[in-house]
Amino acid sequence: MSKDAVFTMKIEPELREAFMAEAAAAHRPASQIVRDFMRDFVERQKKDREYDAWFRAEVEAGLKEADDPNTVWYTQAEVEADMDRQRQDFMARLKARGE
Numbered sequence: 001m002s003k004d005a006v007f008t009m010k011i012e013p014e015l016r017e018a019f020m021a022e023a024a025a026a027h028r029p030a031s032q033i034v035r036d037f038m039r040d041f042v043e044r045q046k047k048d049r050e051y052d053a054w055f056r057a058e059v060e061a062g063l064k065e066a067d068d069p070n071t072v073w074y075t076q077a078e079v080e081a082d083m084d085r086q087r088q089d090f091m092a093r094l095k096a097r098g099e
Contacts, residue, residue: 007034
């Protein structure tokens, strides 16, 4: 079992009073709400760092692929034509099924 640590901070009196009033209205100890805020903040920061690492890795992989001389490139017109073809094929299958 770990010992509780004491956390002291300075805040404006008006903010403290408003917070304490809202904690009382919620029938929750202010310290529990602060602990919940802290846990949420830690978790959100961790997720943000993980997303940032993932995003940077994706960008790096994309840059490597773009620099690869074997990469096949398509124009916007080619992509749009392929999408139209796929859409027409899909609609034809739906029509054949009677939908």
